[in-house]
Amino acid sequence: MSSKKTFPTVCPSCGGILTVKSLHCAECDTTISGQFAIHPILRLTAEEQQFVVSFIKCSGSLKQMATDMGLSYPTVRNILDDIISKLQNYESTL
Amino acid sequence: MKALFNPFRYIAGTKALVMGYLFIVASALMLYSGNLIQDSYIHIGMAEASFLEVLGAQTIWWIVPAVLLYLCGMALSKSKIRIIDILGTTAFAQIVLLLMIAPMLLPSVQQSTTELVAAMQSGTIPTTIPIPLTISGIWSTIGLILFYIWNYNAFSVSCNVRGWKAVALFITVQVAVTIVGTII
Numbered sequence: 001m002s003s004k005k006t007f008p009t010v011c012p013s014c015g016g017i018l019t020v021k022s023l024h025c026a027e028c029d030t031t032i033s034g035q036f037a038i039h040p041i042l043r044l045t046a047e048e049q050q051f052v053v054s055f056i057k058c059s060g061s062l063k064q065m066a067t068d069m070g071l072s073y074p075t076v077r078n079i080l081d082d083i084i085s086k087l088q089n090y091e092s093t094l
Numbered sequence: 095m096k097a098l099f100n101p102f103r104y105i106a107g108t109k110a111l112v113m114g115y116l117f118i119v120a121s122a123l124m125l126y127s128g129n130l131i132q133d134s135y136i137h138i139g140m141a142e143a144s145f146l147e148v149l150g151a152q153t154i155w156w157i158v159p160a161v162l163l164y165l166c167g168m169a170l171s172k173s174k175i176r177i178i179d180i181l182g183t184t185a186f187a188q189i190v191l192l193l194m195i196a197p198m199l200l201p202s203v204q205q206s207t208t209e210l211v212a213a214m215q216s217g218t219i220p221t222t223i224p225i226p227l228t229i230s231g232i233w234s235t236i237g238l239i240l241f242y243i244w245n246y247n248a249f250s251v252s253c254n255v256r257g258w259k260a261v262a263l264f265i266t267v268q269v270a271v272t273i274v275g276t277i278i
Binding site: 071075081 | 102103104105106107110172173174175176179183251252254
């Protein structure tokens with residue numbers, strides 16, 4: 001499996017939210033079928049998910065993140081606020 | 095290119111405030127050396143004023159709109175905004191003023207201005223505008239457009255506001271400050 005593939009969360013046909021229907025174990029070839037909801041964080045873009053990971057790694061220090069990313073503090077805070085707003089919207093539509 | 099129109103993605107807060115205010119002091123020195131003063135929000139006129147008066151005027155025309163934009167941001171934004179960011183970014187945006195002032199200090203521009211004013215005072219209506227004044231005018235217009243773009247982006251980044259409401263509030267503050275500045 002190529003690591004460059006991104007996890008699809010939106011249906012390319014109708015724009016609806018995708019759910020996971022089956023999970024497969026590459027070790028023992030077991031497949032589990034069902035209806036599994038995608039966590040709201042997985043619905044963020046790859047850049048936003050990377051931002052969340054960096055935020056956790058920086059122990060939530062926006063100042064540190066701004067330094068690491070070469071951006072100003074309010075720019076980094078705005079990205080975080082936009083992610084929070086997106087997550088709140090996703091959660092409200094669950 | 096992004097940094098040219100929106101440097102506040104990369105600089106804000108105390109660093110921008112210190113750098114911005116140093117540029118305000120530098121532009122005040124330039125104005126003072128040319129017997130000029132920022133007598134309104136976006137107008138520079140001739141005046142025999144002390145350096146402190148010139149610097150005071152520069153500071154007021156930066157800080158009043160900045161505080162008004164901060165209040166607008168508080169009303170509009172869902173983010174927790176800091177006054178240091180709006181003060182820093184708007185101070186940094188004053189750098190554009192330096193670009194606008196520089197050509198006004200050129201001897202050819204000053205001479206053309208003096209001659210034009212003298213001609214108008216004697217009742218002569220000039221048929222052509224001297225080339226140095228035309229070039230200076232075009233330069234100042236470009237500077238003015240950049241000044242508004244930088245100030246809007248300063249407001250937008252510092253307060254995390256976008257869209258028509260942000261644009262409308264920004265224009266309201268700019269128009270209000272310009273009108274009040276012209277009256278006083």
